[in-house]
Amino acid sequence: MIEEGVGLVEAGGTATQAGIYFQNSVAALALAEMLDLDQPIPRERIVEVRVEAPEMVDDIVVRFADGHREYQSVKLSIQIGNTAWPRLWTHFDKQRLSSVFTSYDSLALVVGERSELAATISELTGRAESSIDVAELLSRSTKQQRQVFDAVTTALGDASSAFEVLRILTVRHLIEDEIEGHVARKRLAGSLTPPPSLLRILRDLVGGRARRRGLFQPGPLRRQLRSQHGIVLREPPEWGLESYRTAVSQLCRIDIPGIGLSGYAKDLFVWPRARNHDRSRGVGFEDEHVAAGERGDEGVLDLKLFPGHQFERVVVVAGPGFGKSALLTAIAAEHATGPLVPVQVPLASLASADCTIIEFLCNRISREMELTADWQVLAEQGLLLLLLDGLDEVPSALRPRLMQRISTFSARFPQAPWMLTVRDAVVVTGLPEALVIELLPLNDDDIARFADALRPYTGSDEGWKIARRLDLYPDLARLARIPLFLSMLLATTDLDAARTINRSDLIETYLKTLFSPEEHKVVESAVDLSIRLRNIAEKLAFERLEKQEIGATHREVRAVVDDLARSADDAERLFEQIKANGILKPQSSIRLQFPYPIVQEYLAARYLVEHQPETIGQRIDDAVQRPWAQVIQFALELHAAPDPVVEAMLRREDDAFATGLRLVGHCIANGAAVGADLRDEVGRRLVQYWRGAATKSRERVGRLLLDGFSNPPSRELLEALHYPWLMEHGAGDIVSKLNDVRVTSEVLSSLIKRSKHHFLIYHGLKAALSAAGDDAVRIVVRAMQSAAPDADEMTRLSSLFLNFRRGSVSRPLALEIAHDLQFPTQVRMRAYEMAGKPLDEAGEHLVVAAFHDEDWDRNYEARDLVGLHNDPALFFQRLIYDTGIPLNRRIDIVSQITEILPDPVERKVFAAKHAREASLDPEIRVGLRLTEAANGDRQVFVELMNDLDVIPIERASTAISLFGNYSDRELAERAADKIETLPLTVAQAISIAQSALIGMLHVFEMSVGFGGPVHPAPRHPGYERWRDLVEKWVDRNDLRPIDRLSLLALSSELGSERSSFLLSQLISAIDDFDTADWLDDQEEGHVVSNALREVRRRTPLLEPRLVEKVLASRRSNVVSQGLRALEALGTQDALRRLIVLHGEKERLYIRDNIANTIELVAGRLGVSVRKVDDVYTLS
Structure with a gap:
């Protein structure tokens, strides 16, 4: 409702630039006043500013701390008689009469040009405020004032309405110089004056949001000023918050229980993934099996964005060990430097204090930290960030009152963000406005990031290598999905040196945090119940597994507790403590379960070994299926004399994947006390299976041999090390572990003779070759000399040089090769790479040439x-x-x-x-800017987005893929607007769509070659605009079938429901995926595979007819999607189809992929598959 000539965006015409500028300046002044913490009176303390509000008087609406609002109409000038005059007063009156207007609210007219009329209106409003009625007002008014009153009455048609408007109206005169002076005099930067650019920036922010009816609040505005403009606004210095922030930064440390590892949160913490909590299924980790290459991150929340829009009041649900307290510590560290004031509050302490939250902050925090901060003002302004930890640790009798106080605080201070942690969402009541989320188990990418973060403390290998190696230990990998377990694993286990991983010690360290929580956190009771709680847990775990059950009813738990308790009161206390400590968690309204199945299996094994060791041999048949497979494995590792049981297991007929043999092997590697002869026999059998196993089993068995059977190596194992196909499945690591130059040289010679790969790069062998150094290089040189004059063969063999770490080969030898003109240029360049710095003159000439x-x-x-x-x-x-x-x-x-x-x-x-x-x-200059944008230069990135319509499309595409690093909705939407205006070819449109998918749903770490790793991330705030644009491209009339398929898949993944429907229709209509219509530049069917993956993401269980058409393809990427569909089905019929398919396919890679899937599905079904003469059969 902005009048002609005075508004930001006018309803009836085009606003003048002067009017727009003035209104923006007035709104900017309101924002500056809102940011001012020196205002002690609630009626004068602004807590919210709206521009272009959905009201009759809509220019600016200001809300104050006491709840009243002021509706401002901003005019550059006013004049009786023009068309704007009656609308101005009509809108004032309609606002006064609206349902949202209260007796405490007021109206304001802000005028930019001083005039006699404006002064008269101001005088008239002053007299109206102190008058009883119209008659008294007119009797006290001058002739000029009565004329103005008559003009207002004419505009409204009623003198009483004119009187009521004028008595609640304030008139202000403001010019630009006055506005600048007001802002400059405020203590917005603590003891310093605000930066000169502040007013300009605030004015621009107002202008940018005017079209969307912008809402400004102190907390988000301060964060925006800091993140986007580098402006830090501080609190009054006398509050002492500067010292408090320094203290919080120093105190924000993460201590990992049980292993003595400690460090600053900013260095040690890895942000977890989270989703909206599904109360129907509880929180677990073994129910999430994200297949390699699948997105699996739909609906994932980015906790680093807390607090944010619709993300201000959050309840975090997660089991023990998921790092809930560490999350709050990390959030406190993240915000310690401002503008929010983070405060961590143990809820057990708050409950025992029996006071309101503000009282707790004043009495406890202010006293401990020696502060005089006005916590109420901070809460009103949305600057207080409350981090409430451990609702489970509050006695149930105190929870209702505590929850009422949190609810009251949330209602009284709606802008104040808070986060609360709890193990079980059931105990959270009375907080309907809160968003309840759950922390997710770590995926492979999380594990890699976690390992990289702990690397300076643990000395472990690179994160991706840790994630890859953990995949070789399925049971450990399940444990490693829990942050606490992974921390303990990385701190206590040397995965690089392939030392034995003792799962029992790892689980025992974790159990200590459950049975003795008082050792690492604040708890209500300090009575040590650990031994008694453990006895209950072990007995319960064993008895439930005897019934083939994971978890127990309340009655079943109470029966075990009653059996070991001393009295009824004692039993009740033990039962409550078991739940409070997280030893058991709710599975449903009537059932409880252990935090993780493997914990129940370990506790049951402890009970079995301590109370019924003589029965272990009778349970051999149970060892082929979970849960008893794990129980028997743990029991064998804990058993004092397991040889008879192991021998009996080896006599049983094994399945096609040597499941029983591998179980025994893991027991031995984990420390089972078997005799030397039995150990050797198991080792020989493992090597025999390893040589012909499918790749998934091959890799795991190779790691098992490395861990438990390579020191000393058997003759059979030494022979197997010479097979090239085993090199990346454990053989290279074994050679490196042996660190024997003779063995390394023999293996290298065998690889040269036997391997026919174009690139001879073996990651596992790098340490061994580097240790052999010059001796190994000379073997390669002799082989190259023998291959002369075949340049291709010499170049192929020289790829072995890429396995040598810099500095492992003597520089003279490397330069001798580099200077030898009998070798091709590529060989010589690889030699220079081994030689390292400095590149000599000949090398420089070689590079230029x-x-x-x-x-x-x-x-x-x-x-x-x-x-x-x-x-x-x-x-x-x-x-x-x-x-x-x-x-x-x-x-x-x-x-x-x-x-x-x-x-x-x-x-x-x-x-x-x-x-x-x-x-x-210009293209090179754009490339340079791209690298800086990728390295965090926001200004350069903004410049690139502004230039999207003039830079080469290939570079524009790369730039768009970086959006995951810059969460700016307006910038993303503006970039899409620019791209939409360009005359793109089909190939360019697909390239842009692919980059949009990366930028909107991922974080792209551009490193080398404008490429690099891509990490899943929450949806970018601007994704909808890009989704709509890509969806629009789907309807282009110049698309080939394969192009339309590609764009449909990309659009669907960006969130288009229409494209998802059309994609499913198109995929279902294809009869043959190998015809010319569906061929792309990738021989193995990359586009079709991606489309099928997207269909499966939306609908995991494909129709049988479609699955068969996919399996009929000759292209491996396409067939793999059919295999994933059968894997997702996971039935015996699916397993039978896989077995038949293995006999039908001829290509080795596809057959291997099928074999891997057969093992996976058979394991999940708990059925045995046999293999005779390379033919699988279902037992």
Whole structure:
């Protein structure tokens, strides 16, 4: 409802720029006043500002701390008689009469140009406020004031209405200089004056949100000013919060119970994934099996965005060990520097204090931290961040009153964000406005990030290697999905050196946190019940597994407790403590269960060994199925003399995947006390199976041999190390562990003779080859010399050089190879890579010549040598300015800048300087800007988005994929608007759509070659605009069938329901996935595979007819989707189909994939599959 000539966005015409500017300035002043913490009176303390509000007087609506509102109409000038005059007063009157207007609210007219009319209205409103009625007002008014009153009465048609409006109206005169002065005089930056740019920035923020009826609140506004503009606004210095923030930063440490590992949250904490809590199923971890390559992150919440829009009051549900307390500590550390004031409150302490939250902060926190902060003002302003920990640890009798106080606080201070943690959502009552979420188990990507974060403390390997190795230990991998278990594992186990992993010690450390929680957190009772609680848990675990059950009813639990309790009161206390400690958690309204099945299995094994050891041998038949498979394995590891039981197990007929043999092998590797002869026999059988196993089993058995049977190695094992197909499935790691130059040399010679791969790179063998150093290199050199003059063969063999770590080969030997002109250029460049810095003059000439050479496929490794130059920045500059080098290769060099110039400061200076150099090709300059945007330079990223319509589409596509690093809705929407105006080819549209999918649903870590790892992330705030754009492209009339399939899949994954429906229809209509319509540039069917994956993501169980058509394909990527569909079905019929399919397919890779799937499905069904002469049969 903004009048002509005065509004931001006018209802009836185009606003003048002067009017827009003035209204934005007035709103900016209101924002500055809202940010002012020096205002002691609630009626004058602003807590919310709306621009373009959905009201009759809609220019600006201001809400104050006492709840009243002021409705402001902003006019650059006013004049009686024009068309705006009656509308102004009509809107004032309608606002006064509206249902939302209270007796405490007021109206305001803000005028920019001083005039006699404005002054008269101001005088008239003052007299109206103190008058009883119209007659008294007119009797006290001047002639000029009565004329104005008559004009208002004419506009409203009623003198009493005019009187009522005027008596609640305030008139203010403001000019730009006054507004600037008001802002400059405020203590918005603590003891400092606010930055001169603040008013301009606030004015721009108002203008940006006007079209969307912007709502501004103190907390979000302060966070926006800090994150996007680098402006930090502090509290009054006398409050003492500056020292408090420093103290919080120092105190925000994470201590991992049981292992003595401690560090700052900012260094140690890895942000978990979370989803909205599903109360119908509770919280578990073994029910989530995200297949490799599947997205599996629908609805995942980004906890780093807390607090945020619709994410201000949160209840976090998770089992013990998931890091709920660590999460609150990390959030406190994240916000310690402001603008929010984080306060961690143990709920057990708050409940025992028996006071309101504000009283607790004043009496406890202020006293302990020596503060004079006004907690009420901070709460009103939404600057107080409450972190409430451990509702389960509050006695049930105190919970209702505590929950009422939290609910009251939340209602009284609606802008104050808070987070509360609890193990069981059932105990959370009375907080209907709260968002209840659950922390998810760690996936492989989380484990890798977790391991990388702990690496400085534990000395463990790179995260991705840890995740890969854990996958070889299925039971450990399940434990590692729990943050506490993973922390303990990384801190106590040397996975790099392949030492034995003692699961029992790991679980015992975890159990200590359950049975003795008082050792690492605040609890209500300090009485030690650990031994008695453990006795109850072990007996209950065993008795329930005897019934083949995971979990128990309340009655069944009470029966065990009563049996071991001393009295009825004692039994009740023990029963409540079992639940409070997290030893048992609710499975449903009448059932309880252990936190994780493996915990129940371990406790049952302890009971079995201690109370019924003589029965273990009678349970051999149970060892082939869970849960008893794990119980028997634990029992064998704990048994004092397990040989008879193990021998009996080995006499049983095993299945096609050597399940029984591998179980025994794991027991031995985990410390089962078997005799030497029995150990050797198990080792020989494992090697025999390893040599011909499918890849999944091959990798796991290789790791098992490494852990438990390689020191010393048997003759059979040493022979198997020479097979190339075993090298990346444990053999390379075993050779590296042996660290014997003779063994390494023999294995290397065998690989040279036997392997026919184009690239001879073996990650597991790198340590062994590097340790052998010059001796191993000479073996490769002799082989290359024997292969002369076959350049391709010499180059293939030289790929072995890539296995040697820098510094492991003597520089003279490496340079001797590099200078030998009998070797092809690629061989010589690889030798220079081994030689390391500095790159000599001959090497420099070789690199330059390689960049100029026509055959880039044989010279591309030249880019890896640029960083070896004595002055890499100078050499880099020389190459990118060399117009004799093809442009695409110079762009290729730019993509390597992070490797060439690893120092971020040097790289940033270099990129900034040359990105502005007009003599440099524009595409190269864009490439330099891309690298800086990828490294966190927001300003450069914004510039790239503004230039999307002028930079090359390939680079624009890469830039869009970086959106996951910049959560800015307006920028994302503006970028989509620009892209929509471009005349894109089909290929360009698909490329942009792929990048949009990455940018909107992932975080892209661009590292080398404009590529890098992609991590799933919550949806970008601007994803809807990109979803709609890609959905629009689906209807282009120039699409081939394969193009439409690709865009439909991308659009569906971006969230388009229409595209999802059309994709399912299209996929179902395809009869043959190998016809020309469905062929793409990827021979194995990448586009079709992605489309099928998206269909399965939406509908995991595909129709049998569609599955058969997919399985009929000759392309491995397509067939793999059919296998995943059968795996998801997981029935005996699906298993039978897999067995038949294995006999039908001829390609080894596909047959291997089928064999892996057969093992997985058979294991889940608990059925035995046999294999004779490479033919599987179902027993």
